[in-house]
Amino acid sequence: MAGYTGPMSDTEVFAAALALPWDERVRLADALVLSLRGEDADCHEAWAEELSRRVREVKDGSASLVGATDVFTGARERLRARRK
Numbered sequence: 494m495a496g497y498t499g500p501m502s503d504t505e506v507f508a509a510a511l512a513l514p515w516d517e518r519v520r521l522a523d524a525l526v527l528s529l530r531g532e533d534a535d536c537h538e539a540w541a542e543e544l545s546r547r548v549r550e551v552k553d554g555s556a557s558l559v560g561a562t563d564v565f566t567g568a569r570e571r572l573r574a575r576r577k
Contacts, residue, residue, distance in 0.1 A: 515548075516544075516545060516548045516549075519544060519548070520541050520544065520545065523537070523540070523541060523544070524537070524541070
């Protein structure tokens, strides 16, 4: 950022926010929602760090991803096993 240039209009703030990379927009949106709910700052920071770690792992290919079909199949199998 070049430096403080004075107050920004809401349109300028929205445009600047939308120009951020996806993971930074997620962090910003999360922080804004949490500010409305008044949740614990430590909890928020921990979740923001976890989200950043997960996004980074997906992007760099180190995450172990499981397809939705496999997740639902596994969940159904576990539920069936519990019912027996």
